[in-house]
Amino acid sequence: MTVFCLVELESGAVADASLRALTLARGLGPVAAVAFAPPADLPVAELAAYGVSDVYAVAADGYAPRAWAWAIANLVPGWPDAFPEGPAGRRPAVLAAGTDRGNEVLAHLGAIIGLPMAANCVAAAPAPGGGLELVRQRWAGLLLEDAVLDAPVALLTAATDAVAAVPADAPGPVMVHAVKSELSPADLMMRAEEAPAAAGGASLATARVVVGGGRGVGSADGFAPLEELASLLGGVVGVSRVVTSEGWRPHTQQVGQTGTKITPDLYLACGISGAIQHIAGCAGAKHIVAINTDASAPMMARADYAVIGDLHQVLPALIEALRAR
């Protein structure tokens, strides 16, 4: 039975978090992607590479979570009359990335069709006794929950930092279906007016390089070398909660359980101790390099490489060395 997967697009490509969701979806059955964009804007080759066989291109005027959920509900076989019956793993499923949008749209969908929604799954497979065996993140990934979801339609999101994005072995052809959607007044009430954010630039969640600063940075002014290094490496600055509660940096830059989850190739953590709530946000980094005066800081046990020292000395020297190259 078809596995529908909400796909988010970013600069014309499939967002990294959605590639991860497509990978998880593929393990459950043939995948139909649902994208809220005109057919001409779809990265069809990329979708094919991830094993998608059908794409529903829903006409949408901006992000409207309730309207998006209704559009997906209308694609679910049988709904609202009667869900198709079927053995384990043969029932339809709807997946999305465990992003703010993915979790929001699937929660709306769960409320609309009256079924449970499992957020931030790291694994999903047909259960021997029926339904799906799931592994879900709790405490932002500090704990895992083993669960069984046995509903007529499985609704789940894929954790953005724990499922790897892997292209399909044998990509096939893709059929594109254009879908119209109508916005009700209630949907319109929940439609986002979009504008470039004040900070602008690359986003923390998707940056390839994040230069992190914690209490060790010492002040708002102390961030100048971190900013400089980030721009040299084509990355962005991320911070610990101490930094945002001191008011040195805006909360939009916070990495962690109550901030943003990051998945860069490199996280350069400067003056950050590595509290578990911070780790919850950076555990998805491919490589971590720590700069800390304390060789026994917990961050050291999470890092691949470490420099023991004062970031106020190491960073300017590093910037100088990079400029000299």
Add this chain to the structure above:
Amino acid sequence: MEILVCVKRVPTVGGAITLTADGQAVDTRMSGFTISPHEECAVEEAVRLVERHGGSVTVVTLGPVAAEEQLRFCLSLGASTAVLVETDGSELSPFVTAAALASVASAGGHDLVLLGNEASDTGDYQVGIRMSYFLSQPVVTGIKALDFAAETSMLTARREYRGVSETFRLPLPAVVTVKEGINLPRYPSLPGRLRAKRAVIERIPVLSTIDRPELLTSPEFRVKGLRVPAAGKRSAVVLGSGVAAVPELVRVLGELGVLP
């Protein structure tokens, strides 16, 4: 403006999370309990809205009697009344939680329901949204800035997503979930704490808030157990101390492929 804020009692998590022997829950013998930072911000936001526009803040939780501790904390921050929807402390589904909280909200006729974006323990990301469907009210989530215009009775709610600022405008009554960063919550004042200590907390049995008791257990979603993920423990290769380590650091950054 009458505001209802929904909060949840969760374990305080320090250096590491440990589980009970049966792997069904977080071991709280050595830790205390708290509410999530998102919810603390929700209480603060409610108190600020009422300070500006009048009205009152009610705080509600679904949980065991011990959760009165968290309600009193919210009272000390400026909420004026508190309601405990009493359970035996076992975990209830997001559906039941939303149904119970929505029944309190509709009985109270609140203009605005505020929640945290997600509970810090179960991280289900849906209670606020499900509540809005029970209440037939609009909902927006993950909000980082909230304004109310009394003249038009409209809320303006903002958040950021991937470098884009999203603005929602909605009429009251509405449900809004907020994230840490929307404000810096105040600390409890001394008079606040004294008032909170004396306050009488209304108790409602959970069964009186939902019409079908069989809903308390969900046959469609069953938790088997919890586990601590295999730690991504790496033991860091120390590149050296201070500025002397910089050449090695540059070499490693080159190896990792992040140098321009």
